[in-house]
Amino acid sequence: MEDRMxxxxxxxxxxxxDNQGNLFSLEIVLANEHYQIVRATSxxxxxxxxxxxxxxxxxxxxxxxxxxxxxxxxxxxxxxxKLRHIPVIFLTAYFATPEHIFRGYQTxxxxxxxxxxxxxxxxxxxxxxxxxxxKNKELSIQRKKLLHFNKSLKQYSDGLIQINQELEKFxxxxxxxxxxxxxxxxxxxxxxxxxxxxxxxxxxxxxxDFILNASQRMRSIIIGLLEYARIGTQDETFETxxxxxxxxxxxxxxxxxxxxxxxxxxxxxxxxxxxxYTLFVQLFQNLIGNAIKFRREQAPVIRIxxxxxxxxxxxxxxxxxxxxxxxxxxxxxxxxxxxxxxxxYVGVGLGLAICKKIxxxxxxxxxxxxxxxxxxxxSFTIQKxxxxxxxxxxxxx
Numbered sequence: 384m385e386d387r388m389x390x391x392x393x394x395x396x397x398x399x400x401d402n403q404g405n406l407f408s409l410e411i412v413l414a415n416e417h418y419q420i421v422r423a424t425s426x427x428x429x430x431x432x433x434x435x436x437x438x439x440x441x442x443x444x445x446x447x448x449x450x451x452x453x454x455x456x457x458x459x460x461x462x463x464x465k466l467r468h469i470p471v472i473f474l475t476a477y478f479a480t481p482e483h484i485f486r487g488y489q490t491x492x493x494x495x496x497x498x499x500x501x502x503x504x505x506x507x508x509x510x511x512x513x514x515x516x517x518k519n520k521e522l523s524i525q526r527k528k529l530l531h532f533n534k535s536l537k538q539y540s541d542g543l544i545q546i547n548q549e550l551e552k553f554x555x556x557x558x559x560x561x562x563x564x565x566x567x568x569x570x571x572x573x574x575x576x577x578x579x580x581x582x583x584x585x586x587x588x589x590x591x592d593f594i595l596n597a598s599q600r601m602r603s604i605i606i607g608l609l610e611y612a613r614i615g616t617q618d619e620t621f622e623t624x625x626x627x628x629x630x631x632x633x634x635x636x637x638x639x640x641x642x643x644x645x646x647x648x649x650x651x652x653x654x655x656x657x658x659x660y661t662l663f664v665q666l667f668q669n670l671i672g673n674a675i676k677f678r679r680e681q682a683p684v685i686r687i688x689x690x691x692x693x694x695x696x697x698x699x700x701x702x703x704x705x706x707x708x709x710x711x712x713x714x715x716x717x718x719x720x721x722x723x724x725x726x727x728y729v730g731v732g733l734g735l736a737i738c739k740k741i742x743x744x745x746x747x748x749x750x751x752x753x754x755x756x757x758x759x760x761x762s763f764t765i766q767k768x769x770x771x772x773x774x775x776x777x778x779x780x
Contacts, residue, residue, distance in 0.1 A: 393419040394513040395438060399429040399456065400445040400474070409443060412502045413509060425449075426456030437465050440516035441509060446475035446487070454490050461491040468519075470512045472496060561605050569598045604733075611733055614662065614740045624660050626653030626698075630687060633667045637675070644675050645682035653689055654696050656765055658745050666741045667700070669734040670761050674702035679756070694767055695747070701760040707753040716749065738763075 396418050398409045406422050413420060421439075423429035426448055433439070442460070446453035453473055460466045473487045476498035487495050494508060572594050576583070583591065630650050634641065641648065648671070667687075674685045686701045707715065716739040742749040742763045749763035 393417060394440040394516065395419045395421060395436075396441045396443065396509065396513070397421045397423060397429060397432060397439050398443045399423045399426065399448070399453070401425055401448045402445070405445065409505075412500070412505055416506060416510070418509075418513070426451030426453070426459075429456055430459060433460065433463075433466050433469075437469070439469050440513045442469055442471045443509075444471055444473055446473050446483070454486060457490045457492060467491070470494075470516070472508065472512075474498060474500065559609065562602070565598055565601055565605065569595065569602075572598070610665070611737050611740065614737065614744055621657050621659055623655060624658045624663055625655050626663065626689070629653070629660065629663045629667055632664055633671060636664075636668060637671060640672070640675055644678060646675050646678075647682065647684050649684070649686045651686075651688040653687075654691055656696060656767070658765065662741045662744065666738050666763075669738050670700040673734060673761075674700060674704060674759075677702075677704045677759075679703070679705055695764045696767065697762060697764050699760055699762045701758065703758040706755040706757050706759055707751065708755055709753070712751060712753075715751065 396413065398406055398420060400406050400409070401424050403424070406424070410420050410422075418440075421432060423432055426444075427450070429442070429444070442457075444453040444456060448456075453475070457471050457473075460469070460471070470493040471491060472494040473492045474496050475483075484495050493512070496505065496508070572591060576588075576591055627650075630653055634648060640646075671685060671687070675683050681703070684703045687699070688701070689696055689698045691697070716735050738761075739749050742765070746766045747764040749761065751759055751761045753759035
């Protein structure tokens with residue numbers, strides 16, 4: 384069994400010559416090279432062998448043979464799709480003219496050797512083509528493995544995409560349907576408060592407040608989930624977006640919060656990009672809103688800037704707030720991750736997860752650098768498209 388397996392791994396060489404003495408001489412020359420030598424005494428026999436087994440590393444064919452010479456045999460081999468890859472070396476003692484040598488190469492031979500053969504040269508040339516065949520075979524195996532791997536990877540990727548889409552749809556439907564019973568609970572609690580009025584003792588009123596607060600918090604969670612689930616599921620057309628306009632609209636939306644906190648917002652000149660306007664408003668509003676929310680006793684100072692390279696825009700939102708410990712650097716972008724008790728700061732832990740999803744929707748990355756009590760900088764990249772971006776007009780007051 385071991386000998387058979389070793390034989391199957393040996394390089395096979397087909398030698399074709401109508402002279403038994405020549406065949407024997409070639410076998411003697413190649414005897415110590417551990418090749419599997421197969422003989423054929425005519426072109427017809429060589430074709431019959433090749434049609435049964437195609438895994439030959441090399442063919443050594445004598446040109447001068449009766450009935451079907453080496454040229455004709457090789458021409459027929461080259462016409463077969465499964466055989467044309469096998470290299471052929473012509474051996475001849477008679478047809479050594481330039482015309483015959485040229486015909487040999489035209490037929491598809493890779494080399495032409497004249498008799499009497501020099502054993503060292505023959506062995507060296509055979510070794511080269513055997514090694515080339517072995518490498519081509521290894522390459523073919525690796526290519527098949529790679530194709531199989533790519534196919535499996537695509538199936539896995541398609542499966543993940545489908546699962547994510549189903550999860551997003553599920554989250555959207557569940558969140559949407561949960562709002563109705565929640566509204567019912569809140570309404571009836573308020574009716575109970577109104578109808579019972581002074582009949583409620585202090586403890587009962589406190590319980591009512593707990594229920595209302597919990598309901599409001601649940602409503603905030605549901606709204607956040609809906610916003611999170613919507614990203615990537617709706618028709619989010621990418622268009623030309625002027626980020627100066629985005630920032631202006633965000634600051635208008637946050638005007639009351641900015642005034643109440645005494646925040647100072649410093650904005651550098653923003654670029655025009657390709658993206659979704661609504662998502663960018665939501666992105667900047669979450670980041671600026673967080674910078675105002677997580678402030679120290681002093682008034683917030685928030686600086687919004689952007690640097691551009693040939694392939695991307697790098698945005699930064701920097702504040703002078705309470706900062707974040709380094710150990711939470713990655714956790715803060717996960718859904719429902721909160722670093723503070725609900726009583727300290729309003730929120731449900733979805734804002735930064737939504738920011739991350741929006742940035743990734745635009746094929747970018749988001750990260751933060753921070754130091755406790757010394758502010759935080761949120762940075763994100765947006766890849767540029769190959770489409771030309773039009774120059775933007777000046778904002779009109």
